[in-house]
Amino acid sequence: DVKVTQSSRYLVKRTGEKVFLECVQDMDHENMFWYRQDPGLGLRLIYFSYDVKMKEKGDIPEGYSVSREKKERFSLILESASTNQTSMYLCASSPPQTGTWETQYFGPGTRLLVL
Amino acid sequence: KQEVTQIPAALSVPEGENLVLNCSFTDSAIYNLQWFRQDPGKGLTSLLLIQSSQREQTSGRLNASLDKSSGRSTLYIAASQPGDSATYLCAASGSARQLTFGSGTQLTVLP
Numbered sequence: 001d002v003k004v005t006q007s008s009r010y011l012v013k014r015t016g017e018k019v020f021l022e023c024v025q026d027m028d029h030e031n032m033f034w035y036r037q038d039p040g041l042g043l044r045l046i047y048f049s050y051d052v053k054m055k056e057k058g059d060i061p062e063g064y065s066v067s068r069e070k071k072e073r074f075s076l077i078l079e080s081a082s083t084n085q086t087s088m089y090l091c092a093s094s095p096p097q098t099g100t101w102e103t104q105y106f107g108p109g110t111r112l113l114v115l
Numbered sequence: 116k117q118e119v120t121q122i123p124a125a126l127s128v129p130e131g132e133n134l135v136l137n138c139s140f141t142d143s144a145i146y147n148l149q150w151f152r153q154d155p156g157k158g159l160t161s162l163l164l165i166q167s168s169q170r171e172q173t174s175g176r177l178n179a180s181l182d183k184s185s186g187r188s189t190l191y192i193a194a195s196q197p198g199d200s201a202t203y204l205c206a207a208s209g210s211a212r213q214l215t216f217g218s219g220t221q222l223t224v225l226p
Contacts (some may be wrong), residue, residue: 004158016168033213035216037152040124040218041218042119042204042216042217042218042219043159043204043206043214044214044216045213045214047214058213090159092159101147104161104214105161106158106159106160107158108158109156109157109158110159111156113205114172
C-alpha cells in the first residue's frame, strides 16, 4: 500500500513564525503535491513537484514556498505565518501517469492554527 | 479555468436507501474524473477513476458515470450504510495533469 505521511496532525503557531510542514511518501513517486482545504472551497493546489529540485506554482502559491531535496520528501514552508493561513493542509503523491489512469494518494493532513 | 461544482453540499438519508451524488465541471477537455472519500479530520481516499474514454466505473456498491458532453458525473451508492457517512469529493484532471476539486457533498446515513 502507498503510504504518505505528514509530520504533524495538529500545529499551533503564532503570526509571523516560519512554519515547516513535512510530507514523506514511500512509493518512489515522482509527483508530489501540497493542497489546502477550507470549508466550502474544496481543495486548492498550492505547489507541486514533478521531480527532485523541481517545483511548480499551483493556484494559490502566495505566502508559501516548497522544497524537494529528496524524491520521497516534499516540504511546504510558510515564510511568515498569517491568520489567513489557518487551514487543513494535505499532501499527495502520484506516479508519472497521473492525470490519465493513475490517481493521487493523500496523507492524513495537518490542521494548522495560526494565532 | 476548470470549475467543479457539487450539489448538494450536504445530504442525509436513512440506511438502505440508494442515492446519487452529483458533480459538474465546466471544461469537458478532461483526462479523467475521480471520486474520493474523506472521513472527518482525515485525508482523501480514492474510490473510482473514470478515464475520459469511459462512461462508467463500478466498485462494489459504488457506480460512477461520466458524461463529458454535458459536463456531469454522478456517484451512485446502492443500499447505503452508516459506514458510508463521509464527505465525497469529485475531481477533474485536465491537460496539466492537475486535479481540480469540487467542495464536496457531506453524506450522513442514519441507522
